[in-house]
Amino acid sequence: MDSLCSDGYRKSEDSGESFKTSVRKDRRGCYKRRRTSETRIKETSSWIDDGHAWRKYGQKPILNSPHPRSYFRCTHKFEQGCPATKHVQKIREDPPKYRTTYFDHHTCRNLYKSSEVIIMDHTAGNNSSNTIWNFQSQIEPDNYEPKDQVKEENKERVQDLPNNKSGSFIPPDHFTTFGQTSGPLTAFSSGSDVISSDVYSCTASTHSMDMDNMIVGTVFDDDFLEY
DNA sequence: GGAATTTGACCACT
DNA sequence: AGTGGTCAAATTCC
Numbered sequence: 001m002d003s004l005c006s007d008g009y010r011k012s013e014d015s016g017e018s019f020k021t022s023v024r025k026d027r028r029g030c031y032k033r034r035r036t037s038e039t040r041i042k043e044t045s046s047w048i049d050d051g052h053a054w055r056k057y058g059q060k061p062i063l064n065s066p067h068p069r070s071y072f073r074c075t076h077k078f079e080q081g082c083p084a085t086k087h088v089q090k091i092r093e094d095p096p097k098y099r100t101t102y103f104d105h106h107t108c109r110n111l112y113k114s115s116e117v118i119i120m121d122h123t124a125g126n127n128s129s130n131t132i133w134n135f136q137s138q139i140e141p142d143n144y145e146p147k148d149q150v151k152e153e154n155k156e157r158v159q160d161l162p163n164n165k166s167g168s169f170i171p172p173d174h175f176t177t178f179g180q181t182s183g184p185l186t187a188f189s190s191g192s193d194v195i196s197s198d199v200y201s202c203t204a205s206t207h208s209m210d211m212d213n214m215i216v217g218t219v220f221d222d223d224f225l226e227y
Numbered sequence: 228g229g230a231a232t233t234t235g236a237c238c239a240c241t
Numbered sequence: 242a243g244t245g246g247t248c249a250a251a252t253t254c255c
Contacts, residue, residue, distance in 0.1 A: 056232060058247060071246070075231095087246090 040102045045095060052106055054086065062089065076108035083107065 053075035062069045067090035074082040083104040091099045 055230095057249095059233070060245060060247095063244065069245085073247090085246095 042100045042102070043091070044098055044100065046098070052084070052108075065089065065091075066093075067091070074106060074108055080108040 054072040055075045055077075056070055056072050058071035059068050060071070069087055069089040072086045072088065074084040076082045077084075084106045085103045087101045087103075089099050091097050
């Protein structure tokens with residue numbers, strides 16, 4: 001069965017027509033629970049737009065949950081072999097809250113959102129952590145000016161971080177590295193508490209970065225990040 | 228008409 | 242046996 005399941009259904013399409021249908025049906029669902037890589041969980045008040053193109057491939061009702069769980073894979077899964085998937089589930093109605101679980105990292109380079117500005121403006125923290133960081137991703141259009149997205153009164157506090165490919169990100173002093181997965185992912189926060197061995201409560205903002213120093217996840221006040 | 232979504236089926240895992 | 246992750250045909254959308 002292992003040999004059949006490893007990328008089997010794609011290869012079967014090149015086989016003979018009569019063979020194709022029976023093989024496809026035999027292989028339905030055989031990819032389940034192969035999850036050995038790290039996961040990242042984000043809980044947000046709105047549907048997450050993380051800059052990647054996702055294709056929905058399923059939806060299931062979940063036991064003891066009034067809301068179904070939606071399953072997404074990277075749009076570029078087949079053309080670029082990108083393994084990234086995510087599950088999204090509404091966990092609260094009013095105010096709405098969504099839990100998004102990410103599996104694997106994007107290997108594709110097709111961000112449709114060229115860069116993002118992360119604003120850390122929580123009121124509970126000290127002044128030193130009240131900083132705006134400008135994270136630039138790899139693909140930038142010629143006319144893109146990220147500082148324009150920041151409110152006028154905050155512009156002086158904007159600090160540009162190194163481009164993903166040109167340098168490495170070193171968190172400032174008041175940041176602490178509180179999480180590291182088995183993969184090349186590190187999380188930084190200006191304030192976090194360990195709830196359990198796997199779950200952290202972030203009192204400020206947290207940015208998870210992959211091996212290219214590219215933001216792969218951001219959580220804000222009172223969110224939880226799990227590894 | 229092609230791309231994206233929906234939905235029932237299949238099956239690994241517990 | 243129940244649950245949840247994925248496939249793929251059917252349907253909808255643009």
